[in-house]
Amino acid sequence: MTAKYVSPWMNDELAALQDTARRFFVKEAVPEMPKWADQRHVDREFWLAAGKVGLLCPTVPERFGGAGGNILHQIAITEAQSSILEKGWGNNVHSGVVTDYILNYGTQDQCERWLPAMVEGRIIGAIAMTEAGAGSDVRAMTCRARREGDEYVIDGAKTFITNGLTADLVIVAVKVEGAEDPKAITLIAVEAGTPGFNRGQPLRKIGQHAADTAELFFVSCRVPVGNRIGEEGAGFPALMTQMPQERLILGVNAVNQTEKAVALTVDYVKERKVFGKALFEMQNTRFILAECQTLAKAARLFIDNCIVDHANGELDNSTAAMAKWWLSDVQCKVLDECVQLWGGYGYMEEYAIARMYADARVQKVYGGANEVMKEIIARSL
Numbered sequence: 001m002t003a004k005y006v007s008p009w010m011n012d013e014l015a016a017l018q019d020t021a022r023r024f025f026v027k028e029a030v031p032e033m034p035k036w037a038d039q040r041h042v043d044r045e046f047w048l049a050a051g052k053v054g055l056l057c058p059t060v061p062e063r064f065g066g067a068g069g070n071i072l073h074q075i076a077i078t079e080a081q082s083s084i085l086e087k088g089w090g091n092n093v094h095s096g097v098v099t100d101y102i103l104n105y106g107t108q109d110q111c112e113r114w115l116p117a118m119v120e121g122r123i124i125g126a127i128a129m130t131e132a133g134a135g136s137d138v139r140a141m142t143c144r145a146r147r148e149g150d151e152y153v154i155d156g157a158k159t160f161i162t163n164g165l166t167a168d169l170v171i172v173a174v175k176v177e178g179a180e181d182p183k184a185i186t187l188i189a190v191e192a193g194t195p196g197f198n199r200g201q202p203l204r205k206i207g208q209h210a211a212d213t214a215e216l217f218f219v220s221c222r223v224p225v226g227n228r229i230g231e232e233g234a235g236f237p238a239l240m241t242q243m244p245q246e247r248l249i250l251g252v253n254a255v256n257q258t259e260k261a262v263a264l265t266v267d268y269v270k271e272r273k274v275f276g277k278a279l280f281e282m283q284n285t286r287f288i289l290a291e292c293q294t295l296a297k298a299a300r301l302f303i304d305n306c307i308v309d310h311a312n313g314e315l316d317n318s319t320a321a322m323a324k325w326w327l328s329d330v331q332c333k334v335l336d337e338c339v340q341l342w343g344g345y346g347y348m349e350e351y352a353i354a355r356m357y358a359d360a361r362v363q364k365v366y367g368g369a370n371e372v373m374k375e376i377i378a379r380s381l
Contacts, residue, residue, distance in 0.1 A: 007300075009307050015076075024049075044166065051120040057071035063141055071096075082252070083260065089211075094118065098171060099115070101171055121291075128170050138236070138239060153221065163214055179232065179233055189228075190228065206361070207355070208359045228307055247368065255300055295333070337366060
């Protein structure tokens with residue numbers, strides 16, 4: 001029998017954290033998932049509960065109330081969440097994206113103001129880049145800000161924003177009027193309750209129903225200059241520096257969902273009877289699952305290599321782009337094959353495989369469309 005594979009980056013500490021996270025999710029998330037899907041967001045009480053057991057912002061240093069961990073701690077938590085098929089909780093954005101923008105580009109005052117509350121779950125974070133006409137092409141954004149004394153006045157709209165409905169702190173990407181470079185992007189943190197900052201209704205998606213996704217509107221929204229993250233006009237380099245980590249996390253989810261899909265389907269076809277024998281006994285079924293398992297194994301080895309590189313500060317943009325497009329493509333291909341093997345049941349929402357299928361499709365779109373990922377790779381050749 002083949003020995004169980006253990007990722008090279010995993011150690012006893014991370015395994016213990018992952019086990020704690022998985023048990024927490026089974027107890028606190030699984031019973032609530034149908035409710036969250038109906039209401040289109042995760043309850044705030046869940047964020048607070050997660051904060052109490054140390055599942056939020058693990059990379060935040062102890063001086064700001066965090067555990068002082070690294071990206072491997074976040075990945076361990078992400079894998080635990082993915083293992084129970086929960087796609088609604090926006091912790092990967094809150095802890096894996098927003099936290100690092102503040103840590104890497106924010107001031108001491110900003111870190112002290114926001115990070116302790118983010119660790120506790122009292123502040124939920126979001127980042128707003130995407131617009132109706134500017135998704136993968138970030139520089140095409142039209143959201144504007146103008147400087148008036150000690151304030152920025154923001155006008156514009158953002159869409160498809162994860163945690164958009166419930167976020168207390170949103171890092172908004174804007175272009176500052178009168179800037180030397182008209183295409184330069186600046187990052188400004190907007191806090192909930194700021195006059196001129198409004199939200200639309202939760203967007204109704206074909207999958208990931210529990211995920212809080214919303215449109216955000218800024219109409220003469222006045223924000224203190226002290227809320228700017230980094231230097232004026234330095235937003236695009238910051239976005240590009242942080243994107244490999246965001247794409248890595250998307251890849252982690254893709255691999256976990258691929259592995260889960262194969263495991264669920266193997267169990268199903270061994271029980272499902274067709275023409276008097278188990279579906280698994282048919283050669284076509286075995287060959288399809290052999291191909292799916294091979295893809296899942298190759299995907300696991302690739303993502304683990306990327307994780308190790310990123311932990312060592314060596315994950316480059318082109319490799320992160322490879323991981324994002326190929327792993328999400330594998331995820332969708334494997335799920336399509338698995339749904340087919342489930343037959344009509346694979347199309348019923350009550351079965352996990354159907355929900356996974358619907359949840360997966362957007363993986364090829366967000367975080368940069370896969371076509372754009374291929375362009376990034378091609379430019380590195």
